[in-house]
Amino acid sequence: MLRIAEIFGPTIQGEGAVIGQPTVFVRAGGCDYRCSWCDSLHAVDSEYRHTWAKMSAADVMTEVERLSGGIPLTVSLSGGNPAIQDFAELIALGRAKGYEFACETQGSVARSWFADLAPLILSPKPPSSGETVDWDAFDACIQASGQADVVMKIVVFDDTDYVWAKDVAARFPDLPLYLQPGNHTPPPPDAEDAQIDMDGIMRRYEWLIDKTLADQWYTVKILPQLHVLVWGNKRGV
Amino acid sequence: MLRIAEIFGPTIQGEGAVIGQPTVFVRAGGCDYRCSWCDSLHAVDSEYRHTWAKMSAADVMTEVERLSGGIPLTVSLSGGNPAIQDFAELIALGRAKGYEFACETQGSVARSWFADLAPLILSPKPPSSGETVDWDAFDACIQASGQADVVMKIVVFDDTDYVWAKDVAARFPDLPLYLQPGNHTPPPPDAEDAQIDMDGIMRRYEWLIDKTLADQWYTVKILPQLHVLVWGNKRGV
Numbered sequence: 001m002l003r004i005a006e007i008f009g010p011t012i013q014g015e016g017a018v019i020g021q022p023t024v025f026v027r028a029g030g031c032d033y034r035c036s037w038c039d040s041l042h043a044v045d046s047e048y049r050h051t052w053a054k055m056s057a058a059d060v061m062t063e064v065e066r067l068s069g070g071i072p073l074t075v076s077l078s079g080g081n082p083a084i085q086d087f088a089e090l091i092a093l094g095r096a097k098g099y100e101f102a103c104e105t106q107g108s109v110a111r112s113w114f115a116d117l118a119p120l121i122l123s124p125k126p127p128s129s130g131e132t133v134d135w136d137a138f139d140a141c142i143q144a145s146g147q148a149d150v151v152m153k154i155v156v157f158d159d160t161d162y163v164w165a166k167d168v169a170a171r172f173p174d175l176p177l178y179l180q181p182g183n184h185t186p187p188p189p190d191a192e193d194a195q196i197d198m199d200g201i202m203r204r205y206e207w208l209i210d211k212t213l214a215d216q217w218y219t220v221k222i223l224p225q226l227h228v229l230v231w232g233n234k235r236g237v
Numbered sequence: 238m239l240r241i242a243e244i245f246g247p248t249i250q251g252e253g254a255v256i257g258q259p260t261v262f263v264r265a266g267g268c269d270y271r272c273s274w275c276d277s278l279h280a281v282d283s284e285y286r287h288t289w290a291k292m293s294a295a296d297v298m299t300e301v302e303r304l305s306g307g308i309p310l311t312v313s314l315s316g317g318n319p320a321i322q323d324f325a326e327l328i329a330l331g332r333a334k335g336y337e338f339a340c341e342t343q344g345s346v347a348r349s350w351f352a353d354l355a356p357l358i359l360s361p362k363p364p365s366s367g368e369t370v371d372w373d374a375f376d377a378c379i380q381a382s383g384q385a386d387v388v389m390k391i392v393v394f395d396d397t398d399y400v401w402a403k404d405v406a407a408r409f410p411d412l413p414l415y416l417q418p419g420n421h422t423p424p425p426p427d428a429e430d431a432q433i434d435m436d437g438i439m440r441r442y443e444w445l446i447d448k449t450l451a452d453q454w455y456t457v458k459i460l461p462q463l464h465v466l467v468w469g470n471k472r473g474v
Binding site: 009010011012018019020021022068069071072073074178202205206209212213216217218220221222223224226229230 | 246247248249255256257258259305306308309310311415439442443446449450453454455457458459460461463466467
């Protein structure tokens, strides 16, 4: 059985390589990380475990089909860290019906089903998260992806994160990289629509654009979280 | 000689297929259209022709290299309609130095150099523009692009535009399509940083997302103009 914090959509993908794409999100419950600025604590903190549904892959797919009206689209596996659970069966069920699956994970656990994703989004966590990347595990994730598209996304809060992102980019020159400004006012896990510092978020985005371009780092894309700009910290959109 | 309204950057591409990508913009002066809601009238209205520089392709490339510090990036040919001029020499000069060229045009004039673009962005203008698309010319643009990537972007202001966009999508099912909410408060041509109705623009974006998803139209991407969200109507960013 899968532990599912929420299934919602269709909405647009707000971040990264497939930004703007109609998507149903399957948010897995549980995470091996605890990032200081996590914006999805309700799907991470085991204190909220009682709110996660135990669902079979078939149950999840039924809900995805209900939400999408049975018309195939992209399903994004998010979390928490979806890679600590086995989504192989869900992906097989969905792909047989024409659905595509994207997955975002920090790259701490490799799964054979990464090879069936379009795309696999690896989001190694920068120093401001308080977590430390296990690069052997990260390399294993890339290996597991086989011929699937793999992209990286790095959240940047400050200068230290930025320098770290440049080092990571140098380490993986073949992976497309998306830089994303962090939300320093993430919602608490028990709030459905928490206050947010939109001006500060926009200022950080502009700072990140200016810094990257002044640095003549032209091989990245710099994107905000569109869902935050449109809906703030509201959940389920 | 080329008629150039402005060359600026590096900044990020704010729209469409390569959103977020570091870019230097070469804005061509002159246009065969006069869209009712044009946001670049200073590069369209011949009243502003005296502000357009006459530059050789080599002059333009020198300025692009100065702005980018000689480090290759993507150059976006915009306008006005860049396709009413011949950018073949600029593209050849730039590509020889590792620069890539994107071009956005309404698809009214086909050029052989479309085949050298990455990507060609065809932006057929919807009914609210007051213009009428010549589909034979549009087809010729696709033909001219050869093996180059071609994408479509359609600005949507209202229900009529939306229905029209769906018809266009059905006509060109193989072209990736980006829907973009319009800015109903475009800058006048003589203003560097004009007032803008940001709330209204965000509401139109949300309306377009809601409408497209409720319609179960999942094969498009729905993206705002990021530069507008960050910088409003400010010119040169």
